[in-house]
Structure formats: C-alpha cells, structure tokens
Amino acid sequence: MIRAALVDRVIQPADLLAEVATPRSGATALFIGTVRETNDGRAVTAIDYASYVAMAEGELERIAREAGEKFGVDFLVVEHRVGMLQLMETSVAIAASHAHRGPAMDCTRWVIEEIKTRVPIWKREHYADGSRDWVDPAPRSEKVAP
Amino acid sequence: MATVAVQLFASYADLLGQSRMTVSVPDRATVRDLLTSVRSLPRGGGIPETALVAVNRRFANASDPIAASDELALIPPVAGG
Numbered sequence: 287m288i289r290a291a292l293v294d295r296v297i298q299p300a301d302l303l304a305e306v307a308t309p310r311s312g313a314t315a316l317f318i319g320t321v322r323e324t325n326d327g328r329a330v331t332a333i334d335y336a337s338y339v340a341m342a343e344g345e346l347e348r349i350a351r352e353a354g355e356k357f358g359v360d361f362l363v364v365e366h367r368v369g370m371l372q373l374m375e376t377s378v379a380i381a382a383s384h385a386h387r388g389p390a391m392d393c394t395r396w397v398i399e400e401i402k403t404r405v406p407i408w409k410r411e412h413y414a415d416g417s418r419d420w421v422d423p424a425p426r427s428e429k430v431a432p
Numbered sequence: 433m434a435t436v437a438v439q440l441f442a443s444y445a446d447l448l449g450q451s452r453m454t455v456s457v458p459d460r461a462t463v464r465d466l467l468t469s470v471r472s473l474p475r476g477g478g479i480p481e482t483a484l485v486a487v488n489r490r491f492a493n494a495s496d497p498i499a500a501s502d503e504l505a506l507i508p509p510v511a512g513g
Contacts, residue, residue: 335512336442337512338439338486338489338507340489340503341486341490342512344489366512366513378512378513401512401513402511403510405512406510407510408442408510408512409512410442421511422443422511423509423510423511
C-alpha cells in the first residue's frame with residue numbers, strides 16, 4: 287500500500303504509522319517536518335504553504351511510487367500539508383515500513399529530499415516583526431541542515 | 433503569433449501581480465519562447481531566464497514545444513518540507 291496526498295488539515299502521524307503497520311514489517315521509519323521558530327536568524331511565527339495543487343499531487347504520487355520501487359518498500363504513506371501552519375505544527379509526514387530498518391529509513395530520507403526539489407510547494411514565512419517573505423531555498427541549501 | 437495562458441505562483445505571482453495571464457508567443461513556440469515573452473512584460477524581467485516551467489503538470493525543458501491547449505505554469509524555486 288503506497289499513498290501520497292496533499293492535505294489542508296492537521297496531519298496525524300499516528301494515523302500514518304497505523305497505515306503502514308503490517309506483520310511483514312520488522313521496521314517502521316517516520317519522518318516529520320515541523321514549523322521552526324527561526325530561519326536565517328529571523329523569528330518566525332507561522333508559515334503559509336502554497337502549492338500548484340494539481341501538479342503537486344501528481345509529483346507526490348510519482349515520488350512515492352519511485353521510492354517504493356527504489357527501496358523495495360510496499361508500505362509507504364506521504365502527506366504534505368498546505369495552508370497556514372503555526373509553530374511546531376506538522377507540515378509533512380512520511381511513514382515507511384519494511385522487513386528491515388535500512389530500506390525503511392533510507393526510503394523516508396529519499397522521499398523528503400525529493401519533495402524538496404520536485405514538488406511545487408512554496409513557503410511564505412511570517413515573522414515576528416509583522417513582515418512576510420517567500421522562502422528562497424537557494425541560499426539555504428548551502429548551509430548545514432538542522 | 434499565438435496566445436497562451438500561463439499560471440503563476442508564489443513569488444512570481446506577487447511579482448507580476450496576478451496568478452494567471454495570457455501572453456503572445458511565436459507560432460510553434462517553445463518553453464524558451466514563453467519565458468522570453470513573459471520576461472518582456474512590465475516587471476517580467478524579475479523572472480529568471482532559466483525559470484522552471486511546467487507543461488501539463490510536468491517539468492519541461494527549454495526546447496520543448498508548447499501549444500495553446502497546454503496547461504502552462506511558471507514554477508518558482510520549490511520549498512516544500
């Protein structure tokens with residue numbers, strides 16, 4: 287069972303874990319992306335996630351299918367949220383289960399990296415000083431990921 | 433000349449002040465021609481020559497042909513996650 291979706295509701299990671307639970311699996315990996323309170327030294331209060339919905343849904347589904355084939359993972363669920371998110375809210379969750387830990391963990395890592403380069407989703411950060419800006423991933427990609 | 437409709441998102445929509453526009457392109461136009469036309473509009477120069485373009489919801493190459501019936505979109509650098 288492989289599923290990927292763009293959602294405009296709260297993501298419940300426990301639901302994703304339940305979806306990939308199977309007696310065949312000895313390992314389950316879960317990646318959760320959340321809204322962080324600072325970016326490039328600026329105090330962030332919220333992030334508005336915008337998307338080219340029709341394309342993003344297709345690209346998410348392609349990534350999930352490719353990940354399944356690449357890592358031999360049959361149980362994978364990906365959800366990415368759009369809309370206004372507050373600090374600590376989950377923007378993306380990826381759950382994968384497999385007989386062994388390696389493919390499950392590698393799969394979730396690969397999926398989030400592909401999402402960041404291929405899926406038409408954009409973040410408009412809202413800052414504590416009242417301003418807001420679209421996030422440009424270029425300068426950030428040169429820094430060490432947290 | 434032909435007229436095509438283009439969707440704009442995020443920073444590109446803000447730059448041009450609209451989320452959908454029509455532009456004139458040469459007959460048998462390519463993605464590169466589309467970018468040239470958009471960049472010639474007021475404030476269009478803010479869109480990079482190498483901007484990503486989606487044709488029918490898939491990323492396209494600069495030399496790919498476009499048609500009036502295609503779903504076209506200019507894609508700012510993506511920042512999901």
